[in-house]
Amino acid sequence: xxxxxxxxxxxxxxxxxxxxxxxxxxxxxxxxxxxxxxxxxxxxxxxxxxxxxxxxxxxxxxxxxxxxxxxxxxxxxxxxxxxxxxxxxxxxxxxxxxxxxxxxxxxxxxxxxxxxxxxxxxxxxxxxxxxxxxxxxxxxxxxxxxxxxxxxxxxxxxxxxxxxxxxxxxxxxxxxxxxxxxxxxxxxxxxxxxxxxxxxxxxxxxxxxxxxxxxxxxxxxxxxxxxxxxxxxxxxxxxxxxxxxxxxxxxxxxxxxxxxxxxxxxxxxxxxxxxxxxxxxx
Amino acid sequence: xxxxxxxxxxxxxxxxxxxxxxxxxxxxxxxxxxxxxxxxxxxxxxxxxxxxxxxxxxxxxxxxxxxxxxxxxxxxxxxxxxxxxxxxxxxxxxxxxxxxxxxxxxxxxxxxxxxxxxxxxxxxxxxxxxxxxxxxxxxxxxxxxxxxxxxxxxxxxxxxxxxxxxxxxxxxxxxxxxxxxxxxxxxxxxxxxxxxxxxxxxxxxxxxxxxxxxxxxxxxxxxxxxxxxxxxxxxxxxxxxxxxxxxxxxxxxxxxxxxxxxxxxxxxxxxxxxxxxxxxxxxxxxxxxxxxxxxxx
Numbered sequence: 001x002x003x004x005x006x007x008x009x010x011x012x013x014x015x016x017x018x019x020x021x022x023x024x025x026x027x028x029x030x031x032x033x034x035x036x037x038x039x040x041x042x043x044x045x046x047x048x049x050x051x052x053x054x055x056x057x058x059x060x061x062x063x064x065x066x067x068x069x070x071x072x073x074x075x076x077x078x079x080x081x082x083x084x085x086x087x088x089x090x091x092x093x094x095x096x097x098x099x100x101x102x103x104x105x106x107x108x109x110x111x112x113x114x115x116x117x118x119x120x121x122x123x124x125x126x127x128x129x130x131x132x133x134x135x136x137x138x139x140x141x142x143x144x145x146x147x148x149x150x151x152x153x154x155x156x157x158x159x160x161x162x163x164x165x166x167x168x169x170x171x172x173x174x175x176x177x178x179x180x181x182x183x184x185x186x187x188x189x190x191x192x193x194x195x196x197x198x199x200x201x202x203x204x205x206x207x208x209x210x211x212x213x214x215x216x217x218x219x220x221x222x223x224x225x226x227x228x229x230x231x232x233x234x235x236x237x238x239x240x241x242x243x244x245x246x247x248x249x250x251x252x253x254x255x256x257x258x259x260x261x262x263x264x265x266x267x268x269x270x271x272x273x274x275x276x277x278x279x280x281x282x
Numbered sequence: 283x284x285x286x287x288x289x290x291x292x293x294x295x296x297x298x299x300x301x302x303x304x305x306x307x308x309x310x311x312x313x314x315x316x317x318x319x320x321x322x323x324x325x326x327x328x329x330x331x332x333x334x335x336x337x338x339x340x341x342x343x344x345x346x347x348x349x350x351x352x353x354x355x356x357x358x359x360x361x362x363x364x365x366x367x368x369x370x371x372x373x374x375x376x377x378x379x380x381x382x383x384x385x386x387x388x389x390x391x392x393x394x395x396x397x398x399x400x401x402x403x404x405x406x407x408x409x410x411x412x413x414x415x416x417x418x419x420x421x422x423x424x425x426x427x428x429x430x431x432x433x434x435x436x437x438x439x440x441x442x443x444x445x446x447x448x449x450x451x452x453x454x455x456x457x458x459x460x461x462x463x464x465x466x467x468x469x470x471x472x473x474x475x476x477x478x479x480x481x482x483x484x485x486x487x488x489x490x491x492x493x494x495x496x497x498x499x500x501x502x503x504x505x506x507x508x509x510x511x512x513x514x515x516x517x518x519x520x521x522x523x524x525x526x527x528x529x530x531x532x533x534x535x536x537x538x539x540x541x542x543x544x545x546x547x548x549x550x551x552x553x554x555x556x557x558x559x560x561x562x563x564x565x566x567x568x569x570x571x572x573x574x575x576x577x578x579x
Contacts, residue, residue, distance in 0.1 A: 068542055151430045156515075156536045156537065157345070157346065157347055157517070157537070158346065158347050158537050158539075158541055158545070163347070179516060179517065179518050180516060180518060180526065181516055182430065182432050182514050182515065182516060182526065183514070183515035183516055183517070183528070183536065184515070185510065185515070185535070185536055189511070192416065193416075193432075196416055196417070196420070196421075197420075197424075197430055197431065197432075198424075200430075
């Protein structure tokens with residue numbers, strides 16, 4: 001019996017392995033493909049990956065990949081020539097602009113701050129936000145509310161939203177997130193937890209303002225400015241930033257140029273919106 | 283109606299063919315288990331070459347996207363441990379009492395209703411448990427024990443309810459399997475019903491009851507969705523029952539969608555740890571269920 005067991009198992013494994021192999025070789029042998037490697041900001045990654053899928057759907061001879069390296073690494077590899085387009089979620093430094101890197105804004109990113117309905121506050125300053133999310137301000141009365149301890153809700157550490165909020169709100173004050181915060185895995189869960197936890201505060205992609213109010217929380221103004229797409233576009237809303245695709249030098253006729261143009265087209269911008277960012281061209 | 287030897291031979295051959303086909307299908311599951319283990323271990327291996335095991339299990343600092351990153355899952359091991367122990371503490375007494383009632387006392391329609399509802403409880407998807415947890419358990423813990431309600435305690439209350447059917451069903455079956463002679467002998471010696479149950483029936487059903495508890499542990503350790511919604515998910519070491527916590531399974535699912543490189547393989551390494559733990563539990567069940575058979579024979 002044992003012998004039988006072993007034989008059958010081995011046969012099964014061999015079948016499975018050969019199936020895996022077949023899958024692997026097929027991919028390599030399909031005709032001559034030109035491979036392009038882009039990379040950079042992980043915030044840009046969902047847009048880039050969705051756009052690449054749509055862009056290459058009709059082009060069987062082009063294969064593009066986007067590596068989530070982080071903005072700085074991406075820009076470095078771009079100037080070294082390892083990749084041919086870089087995604088960046090921060091503005092370029094002077095040194096990078098001098099080495100002929102050329103940024104193109106492809107989307108805007110804005111984050112709303114939302115609170116539970118029990119919080120009788122309508123506005124916070126950026127400095128107060130930094131204090132709350134770093135754990136230095138722990139009671140609502142310190143920012144003009146009632147005497148109740150603040151429950152901070154954050155996104156999971158690897159999400160782009162977590163990183164965006166840290167860069168825009170905490171980094172300018174050289175602060176880091178407090179560890180005693182409830183972690184929500186996605187925007188829907190975050191909205192639900194803000195709505196169900198008294199004295200809670202959290203941040204969420206601006207596209208989700210309506211879920212927050214539907215769930216029963218409310219969205220704050222920051223430095224007196226409402227979080228609307230319009231205020232992000234005119235630059236008055238502080239928790240916002242631009243997302244860039246960066247090329248080395250001016251793009252001439254190439255797959256890269258086609259890809260950038262695709263991103264800026266109506267189709268490309270609808271992909272931007274689908275991925276919860278604010279389109280730049282309307 | 284004489285059968286020719288040829289006919290018999292053909293039938294024997296058909297029999298053998300069917301049994302071989304059945305054997306082959308049975309081994310799909312064996313192959314699946316092997317492939318899954320290979321896959322997880324292969325994905326996790328690069329991690330162990332980069333981060334020493336001692337740091338992985340010993341450190342409580344989980345900052346996978348920091349520079350330099352830190353991959354310490356000690357807090358998550360602790361959270362998994364505490365949540366499971368608490369869930370068992372809540373669940374076992376209730377489940378055992380229920381199993382005793384079902385096997386020894388319950389009769390007729392009421393027993394039928396009870397049994398059906400326990401089966402139903404086992405079939406409820408874990409996301410529903412999680413939502414009920416957010417709506418009922420979290421506010422309850424918040425108002426009675428303080429804190430924000432998302433806690434080790436909330437997670438273990440939800441888990442306790444989820445593992446009830448596992449413990450009840452297997453315990454009930456093993457209590458029922460205790461022979462009538464044992465009970466009659468005990469009664470003949472003048473023991474009361476309760477004395478019979480507590481001194482004769484339960485000890486005789488011990489191995490089945492322990493197996494049910496170990497299976498409950500397995501279910502509790504592996505549960506993800508429900509605890510994710512009520513545990514708070516903060517990557518901190520749990521210091522009290524009301525403090526937030528992140529279990530091993532929560533950690534895998536939280537980071538899975540964005541992780542890459544070493545971070546991704548660290549999640550597979552977490553899975554390997556879980557996998558070994560479940561294997562250990564299975565070995566334990568194997569050891570427990572084997573013993574009494576020897577005694578009987």
